[in-house]
Amino acid sequence: MILPEAIAELVMANRIVAHLKVVDFFGHVTMRHPQNPERYLMSRSRAPGSVSAGDILEFHLDSTPVDSRGMSMYLERPIHGNIYQARPDVMAVCHNHAQGLLPFAVTKTAMRPAIHAAAVIGAEVPVWDIRDEFGETSLLVVNNDMGRSLARCLGQGRAALMRGHGSIVTGKSLKDVVFTAHYLQVNAEVVLRGRILGTVQSLSPEEVKLGAAVHDNPSLLGRAWEQWVVEAGLTGVV
Amino acid sequence: MILPEAIAELVMANRIVAHLKVVDFFGHVTMRHPQNPERYLMSRSRAPGSVSAGDILEFHLDSTPVDSRGMSMYLERPIHGNIYQARPDVMAVCHNHAQGLLPFAVTKTAMRPAIHAAAVIGAEVPVWDIRDEFGETSLLVVNNDMGRSLARCLGQGRAALMRGHGSIVTGKSLKDVVFTAHYLQVNAEVVLRGRILGTVQSLSPEEVKLGAAVHDNPSLLGRAWEQWVVEAGLTGVV
Amino acid sequence: MILPEAIAELVMANRIVAHLKVVDFFGHVTMRHPQNPERYLMSRSRAPGSVSAGDILEFHLDSTPVDSRGMSMYLERPIHGNIYQARPDVMAVCHNHAQGLLPFAVTKTAMRPAIHAAAVIGAEVPVWDIRDEFGETSLLVVNNDMGRSLARCLGQGRAALMRGHGSIVTGKSLKDVVFTAHYLQVNAEVVLRGRILGTVQSLSPEEVKLGAAVHDNPSLLGRAWEQWVVEAGLTGVV
Amino acid sequence: MILPEAIAELVMANRIVAHLKVVDFFGHVTMRHPQNPERYLMSRSRAPGSVSAGDILEFHLDSTPVDSRGMSMYLERPIHGNIYQARPDVMAVCHNHAQGLLPFAVTKTAMRPAIHAAAVIGAEVPVWDIRDEFGETSLLVVNNDMGRSLARCLGQGRAALMRGHGSIVTGKSLKDVVFTAHYLQVNAEVVLRGRILGTVQSLSPEEVKLGAAVHDNPSLLGRAWEQWVVEAGLTGVV
Numbered sequence: 003m004i005l006p007e008a009i010a011e012l013v014m015a016n017r018i019v020a021h022l023k024v025v026d027f028f029g030h031v032t033m034r035h036p037q038n039p040e041r042y043l044m045s046r047s048r049a050p051g052s053v054s055a056g057d058i059l060e061f062h063l064d065s066t067p068v069d070s071r072g073m074s075m076y077l078e079r080p081i082h083g084n085i086y087q088a089r090p091d092v093m094a095v096c097h098n099h100a101q102g103l104l105p106f107a108v109t110k111t112a113m114r115p116a117i118h119a120a121a122v123i124g125a126e127v128p129v130w131d132i133r134d135e136f137g138e139t140s141l142l143v144v145n146n147d148m149g150r151s152l153a154r155c156l157g158q159g160r161a162a163l164m165r166g167h168g169s170i171v172t173g174k175s176l177k178d179v180v181f182t183a184h185y186l187q188v189n190a191e192v193v194l195r196g197r198i199l200g201t202v203q204s205l206s207p208e209e210v211k212l213g214a215a216v217h218d219n220p221s222l223l224g225r226a227w228e229q230w231v232v233e234a235g236l237t238g239v240v
Numbered sequence: 241m242i243l244p245e246a247i248a249e250l251v252m253a254n255r256i257v258a259h260l261k262v263v264d265f266f267g268h269v270t271m272r273h274p275q276n277p278e279r280y281l282m283s284r285s286r287a288p289g290s291v292s293a294g295d296i297l298e299f300h301l302d303s304t305p306v307d308s309r310g311m312s313m314y315l316e317r318p319i320h321g322n323i324y325q326a327r328p329d330v331m332a333v334c335h336n337h338a339q340g341l342l343p344f345a346v347t348k349t350a351m352r353p354a355i356h357a358a359a360v361i362g363a364e365v366p367v368w369d370i371r372d373e374f375g376e377t378s379l380l381v382v383n384n385d386m387g388r389s390l391a392r393c394l395g396q397g398r399a400a401l402m403r404g405h406g407s408i409v410t411g412k413s414l415k416d417v418v419f420t421a422h423y424l425q426v427n428a429e430v431v432l433r434g435r436i437l438g439t440v441q442s443l444s445p446e447e448v449k450l451g452a453a454v455h456d457n458p459s460l461l462g463r464a465w466e467q468w469v470v471e472a473g474l475t476g477v478v
Numbered sequence: 479m480i481l482p483e484a485i486a487e488l489v490m491a492n493r494i495v496a497h498l499k500v501v502d503f504f505g506h507v508t509m510r511h512p513q514n515p516e517r518y519l520m521s522r523s524r525a526p527g528s529v530s531a532g533d534i535l536e537f538h539l540d541s542t543p544v545d546s547r548g549m550s551m552y553l554e555r556p557i558h559g560n561i562y563q564a565r566p567d568v569m570a571v572c573h574n575h576a577q578g579l580l581p582f583a584v585t586k587t588a589m590r591p592a593i594h595a596a597a598v599i600g601a602e603v604p605v606w607d608i609r610d611e612f613g614e615t616s617l618l619v620v621n622n623d624m625g626r627s628l629a630r631c632l633g634q635g636r637a638a639l640m641r642g643h644g645s646i647v648t649g650k651s652l653k654d655v656v657f658t659a660h661y662l663q664v665n666a667e668v669v670l671r672g673r674i675l676g677t678v679q680s681l682s683p684e685e686v687k688l689g690a691a692v693h694d695n696p697s698l699l700g701r702a703w704e705q706w707v708v709e710a711g712l713t714g715v716v
Numbered sequence: 717m718i719l720p721e722a723i724a725e726l727v728m729a730n731r732i733v734a735h736l737k738v739v740d741f742f743g744h745v746t747m748r749h750p751q752n753p754e755r756y757l758m759s760r761s762r763a764p765g766s767v768s769a770g771d772i773l774e775f776h777l778d779s780t781p782v783d784s785r786g787m788s789m790y791l792e793r794p795i796h797g798n799i800y801q802a803r804p805d806v807m808a809v810c811h812n813h814a815q816g817l818l819p820f821a822v823t824k825t826a827m828r829p830a831i832h833a834a835a836v837i838g839a840e841v842p843v844w845d846i847r848d849e850f851g852e853t854s855l856l857v858v859n860n861d862m863g864r865s866l867a868r869c870l871g872q873g874r875a876a877l878m879r880g881h882g883s884i885v886t887g888k889s890l891k892d893v894v895f896t897a898h899y900l901q902v903n904a905e906v907v908l909r910g911r912i913l914g915t916v917q918s919l920s921p922e923e924v925k926l927g928a929a930v931h932d933n934p935s936l937l938g939r940a941w942e943q944w945v946v947e948a949g950l951t952g953v954v
Contacts, residue, residue, distance in 0.1 A: 027943040028833065047935070049943035074935060099833070101902065105909040108830040108916050116346040118379035118405050119266065119337070138922035140930040141832035166919055167832050188339065195343040197912055198435055202346050205404055208376035216378040221285070221312060229265040229287035354584040356617035356643050357504065357575070426577060433581040436673055440584050443642055446614035454616040459523070459550060467503040467525035592822040594855035594881050595742065595813070664815060671819040674911055678822050681880055684852035692854040697761070697788060705741040705763035 003036040009058045012043055014236060015176040018227070019096060020051030021234035024183045027051075029098035029168070031183075032082045033176055035060060042086050042095075046073035063087045064146060078142055080149030081170060088153040092172040094179040099168035103190040107163045113190060114204035120189035121205060121213025122182045123161050123171075130155035131165040141167045161186055177223040184226075241274040247296045250281055252474060253414040256465070257334060258289030259472035262421045265289075267336035267406070269421075270320045271414055273298060280324050280333075284311035301325045302384060316380055318387030319408060326391040330410040332417040337406035341428040345401045351428060352442035358427035359443060359451025360420045361399050361409075368393035369403040379405045399424055415461040422464075479512040485534045488519055490712060491652040494703070495572060496527030497710035500659045503527075505574035505644070507659075508558045509652055511536060518562050518571075522549035539563045540622060554618055556625030557646060564629040568648040570655040575644035579666040583639045589666060590680035596665035597681060597689025598658045599637050599647075606631035607641040617643045637662055653699040660702075717750040723772045726757055728950060729890040732941070733810060734765030735948035738897045741765075743812035743882070745897075746796045747890055749774065756800050756809075760787035777801045778860060792856055794863030795884060802867040806886040808893035813882035817904040821877045827904060828918035834903035835919060835927025836896045837875050837885075844869035845879040855881045875900055891937040898940075 003011075012033050019025045027049035035041035041060050045053040059075070060068040065083035067075060082095045106113045106129070113127040132139055135151050141164075143149055152170065156162045160182060161171045171186055173179030196202040205213060216222070231237055241249075250271050257263045265287035273279035279298050283291040297313070298306040303321035305313060320333045344351045344367070351365040370377055373389050379402075381387055390408065394400045398420060399409045409424055411417030434440040443451060454460070469475055479487075488509050495501045503525035511517035517536050521529040535551070536544040541559035543551060558571045582589045582605070589603040608615055611627050617640075619625055628646065632638045636658060637647045647662055649655030672678040681689060692698070707713055717725075726747050733739045741763035749755035755774050759767040773789070774782040779797035781789060796809045820827050820843070827841040846853055849865050855878075857863055866884065870876045874896060875885045885900055887893030910916040919927060930936070945951055 027940040047939065049939055049946075051943060052946055099831070101906065104831055104906040105913055108906060108910045109913045110917060111913045116404060117337070117342055121378075133920075133923075138920060138926065140835075140926040141919075141923060142930060165917065166830060166923070192339065192342040192346060194909060194912055195432060196346045198432055199343055199347045199349045203348060203403065205379075206371075206376060209371075209379060209404070212376065212378040216380060225285065225287055226265040229289060232287075232290055354642060355575070355580055359616075430577065430580040430584060433670060434584045436670055437581055437585045437587045441586060441641065443617075444609075444614060447609075447617060447642070450614065450616040454618060463523065463525055464503040467527060470525075470528055592880060593813070593818055597854075668815065668818040668822060671908060672822045674908055675819055675823045675825045679824060679879065681855075682847075682852060685847075685855060685880070688852065688854040692856060701761065701763055702741040705765060708763075708766055 005036060008033060008036040008043065009055050011176050012058060013053055013055055014231065015094075015180055016045060016050040016053040017234060017236050018180055018230045019098065019183060020049070021230060022180075022184050024096065024100045024187060025050045025098045029096070030076055030078070030082070031094065031096040031176070031179065033094045034086055034092070039090070041068065042082055044076065044079065044082060047076045065149075077144055080146050081143045081152060084146060084149030084153040085156065085170065085172060088150070089172065091174065094173045094176045096171045096179050096183045097168065098171070098183060100183070100187040102187040103163065103169055105194055106190055107165055107167060107169065110165055113163065113193065115189055115210060115213070116193050116196065116202050116204050117189060118205070118209070118213045119217060120185040121210045122217050123186050123189060124159045124214075125207050125210045127161050127163055127186070128155055128159065129163045129165055132167075133165070177220070177227050178218070181217070181223050181226055243274060246271060246274040246281065247293050249414050250296060251291055251293050252469065253332075253418055254283060254288040254291035255472060255474050256418055256468045257336065257421060258287070259468060260422050262334065262338045262425060263288045263336045267334070268314055268316070268320070269332065269334040269414070269417065271332045272324055272330070277328070279306065280320055282314065282317065282320060285314045303387075315382050318384050319381045319390060322384060322387030322391040323394065323408065323410060326388070327410065329412065332411045332414045334409045334417050334421045335406065336409070336421060338421070338425040340425040341401065341407055343432055344428055345403055345405060345407065348403055351401065351431065353427055353448060353451070354431050354434065354440050354442050355427060356443070356447070356451045357455060358423040359448045360455050361424050361427060362397045362452075363445050363448045365399050365401055365424070366393050366397065367401040367403055370405075371403070415458070415465050416456070419455070419461050419464055481512060484509060484512040484519065485531050487652050488534060489529055489531055490707065491570070491656055492521060492526040492529040493710060493712050494656055494706045495574065495659060496525070497706060498660050500572065500576045500663060501526045501574045505572070506552055506554070506558070507570065507572040507652070507655065509570045510562055510568070515566070517544065518558055520552065520555065520558060523552045541625075553620050556622050557619045557628060560622060560625030560629040561632065561646065561648060564626070565648065567650065570649045570652045572647045572655050572659045573644065574647070574659060576659070576663040578663040579639065579645055581670055582666055583641055583643060583645065586641055589639065589669065591665055591686060591689070592669050592672065592678050592680050593665060594681070594685070594689045595693060596661040597686045598693050599662050599665060600635045600690075601683050601686045603637050603639055603662070604631055604635065605639045605641055609641070653696070653703050654694070657693070657699050657702055719750065722747060722750045722757065723769050725890050726772060727767055727769055728945065729808070729894055730759060730764040730767040731948060731950050732894055732944045733812065733897060734763070735944060736894075736898050738810065738814045738901060739764045739812045743810070744790055744792070744796070745808065745810040745890070745893065747808045748800055748806070753804070755782065756796055758790065758793065758796060761790045779863075791858050794860050795857045795866060798860060798863030798867040799870065799884065799886060802864070803886065805888065808887045808890045810885045810893050810897045811882065812885070812897060814897070814901040816901040817877065817883055819908055820904055821879055821881060821883065824879055827877065827907065829903055829924060829927070830907050830910065830916050830918050831903060832919070832923070832927045833931060834899040835924045836931050837900050837903060838873045838928075839921050839924045841875050841877055841900070842869055842873065843877040843879055847879070891934070891941050892932070895931070895937050895940055
């Protein structure tokens with residue numbers, strides 16, 4: 003994948019996560035640079051639903067910009083840089099405050115997948131509480147110490163919740179991370195409503211493994227992505 | 241009904257279930273071939289909201305394609321083929337993961353109709369758990385053994401839930417199956433919210449019978465269908 | 479108000495209750511004939527969101543058509559005719575299955591207004607159960623005996639719920655009945671969600687009286703109506 | 717800021733709170749006059765989603781109009797006038813009945829921020845009950861005695877709930893008040909749903925302070941505002 007194609011796909015990913023209400027005017031989706039694994043690509047500071055190719059900047063993994071071109075940047079870049087550093091297998095990251103998952107983040111309830119498509123979120127999604135290591139803060143992840151702590155909580159997983167704040171989601175590609183971020187929210191809503199009815203049956207660890215393998219499939223991910231492009235009126239946008 | 245008309249109606253059914261959020265990019269609606277009861281019609285693998293006449297393929301009841309024309313196919317065809325085999329009265333099938341009904345599927349709560357229009361779902365909707373017969377799986381119904389097992393759980397009913405996955409809905413026509421799939425979800429949402437208030441009164445078995453008979457009416461089904469075509473902006477699409 | 483104006487307003491009321499999701503393809507809104515109190519105006523059988531002036535028919539209060547012009551008619555006309563008979567003060571009626579209020583109808587929970595704009599629904603909304611007088615039925619109100627029974631349950635009130643079915647709402651004008659039907663649903667949603675938090679404080683009987691008087695105001699009702707016309711894209715439709 | 721610019725921004729604020737469903741046809745957003753702190757600007761009585769520059773009127777802080785130009789005025793002007801009198805630091809006020817926060821208003825549940833962006837609502841949002849001082853009323857704030865009582869309950873805070881009615885929100889600017897009114901509703905929805913899962917963790921008092929400081933930032937508020945303008949199709953409207 004060469005850079006202009008990568009940027010076009012990153013713009014589309016920004017627009018799609020906005021369409022899916024995974025992000026609103028806050029939240030970001032990024033990708034590792036396709037030719038240089040020591041860099042990542044991220045929009046300048048603006049609402050993801052309005053991001054265009056000209057907004058995409060390159061960052062070193064310490065989250066300093068290669069060239070900011072005088073643009074304002076997201077404060078929480080260290081979330082992304084530290085995950086790319088800690089996890090060479092991760093090619094894309096989404097940080098979001100999707101409203102559907104926040105009830106889990108404010109109650110520190112461990113989230114487990116209960117529907118097969120949500121197997122992609124992993125067997126359990128841990129909750130990171132910034133207060134444990136950093137005491138009283140604004141809850142924002144604004145330096146590399148905080149970013150490293152969050153990446154440690156993520157470990158080898160696919161996603162983590164952040165107490166009082168939101169979530170991080172990782173993927174092997176942009177399509178993968180968008181799909182996973184979407185199902186993190188869908189699973190949260192289904193499990194929460196299931197709690198009204200009774201005890202929720204999570205997938206077994208083996209079902210998580212087998213279910214994730216099925217959805218780790220470019221054709222399935224592509225079917226979702228293409229439909230989102232249509233629904234969001236993004237055909238031909240980038 | 242001749243084939244081109246049948247295909248046009250199947251395309252419309254795909255678009256309507258997408259509009260109703262009965263399906264998203266997953267899920268499928270199919271019909272028995274209007275001239276050959278040993279075949280059924282189903283889209284190639286794509287999001288139902290984007291299906292067009294050129295996407296419709298014919299399948300034998302063992303779910304092998306008559307001619308796949310080189311197109312990729314849905315993995316879960318055995319759901320459909322085995323229901324058409326087991327139930328000569330069924331003319332249309334919808335498999336879906338409608339979000340509103342998933343809380344019942346993840347808690348294995350038996351669903352009963354509580355509102356009169358939902359009488360069409362039958363007196364009780366059983367929950368099929370793939371684990372009971374097939375152990376650890378991805379939860380997908382990918383072979384005829386699984387499809388037969390699911391069809392046995394359905395029995396002579398109108399619908400069944402699938403644990404951790406979704407539902408199957410059957411009908412005497414496409415209009416019937418779309419109507420029933422819609423009310424399966426509406427009933428789920430009403431019953432779940434009713435549980436917050438107190439004990440939900442289900443319809444009596446006789447009310448289910450009488451209510452279903454009223455809604456087994458081409459003029460009522462047509463009133464719903466026509467409105468969906470308008471709402472979804474599908475006038476003149478097919 | 480002369481007849482063409484009345485019909486134009488009735489068409490608009492049909493479109494607005496569809497826009498507000500008070501009705502979908504089922505449900506109806508009617509008005510007493512502006513020149514003959516022994517008749518009422520109602521659409522032929524079609525989804526309210528698609529009703530046009532040519533669909534409006536006149537009915538006697540026994541719900542026989544003055545001239546059906548060969549059109550199919552709603553089955554549940556007796557709901558309307560019997561309310562107009564029993565309540566000379568009622569000028570408009572809406573029968574609906576609004577999803578937000580159904581949890582109350584399936585649990586037979588008495589609904590009371592808890593927000594000031596819902597004072598228009600009256601101090602308490604009774605629940606009518608067709609089974610009490612008519613035993614096992616399809617739950618539809620298909621004859622004048624049933625219609626009279628429902629009207630008795632309504633009494634001098636503004637609205638009543640129907641077990642397993644929906645609601646009836648009355649008003650002094652179309653604008654009034656649409657406003658009240660909307661707030662019946664809004665109040666249901668607020669009270670249900672309030673139950674998750676704790677004990678819901680209903681308005682006092684005196685607050686209901688004073689709140690209803692404030693909202694019995696053509697200028698307030700007009701502010702709502704005009705905004706709905708804009709939102710629903712109905713400017714210049716009729 | 718000169719007057720025409722202020723009016724243009726106030727019109728946009730009206731349209732945005734309508735887009736965000738903070739208000740429907742009821743509710744209002746106002747600003748202190750940019751050149752005369754003894755006056756405030758408010759639309760004539762109409763749905764905020766339809767407000768244009770020609771609708772904006774000037775009021776004295778006792779809520780009498782400077783010149784009503786024969787237009788009808790909102791009844792609840794005393795809410796605004798009395799807050800501007802009591803709180804010289806307040807530059808904008810929003811009174812709304814946002815449906816998401818009403819469950820707290822009808823149960824008199826104290827609301828606390830649980831997500832970092834909601835730190836702007838302050839550490840605790842008090843509930844004002846008009847009945848405490850004024851007995852049986854329509855719940856509307858229709859005179860300056862009532863307005864003063866409500867302003868006392870607000871104290872030095874950012875927002876207050878009104879039992880059975882809605883809320884008031886204050887800000888240092890229109891962008892600030894719109895952002896805060898939005899997050900008052902988002903926080904209400906997240907906390908309510910969190911209650912279904914278990915005990916909700918509120919932000920600590922220090923986290924509220926630090927979180928509010930982060931969001932008291934023209935660039936963050938601007939990112940939200942610009943996205944709302946785009947989403948609501950308001951580019952170039954004013």
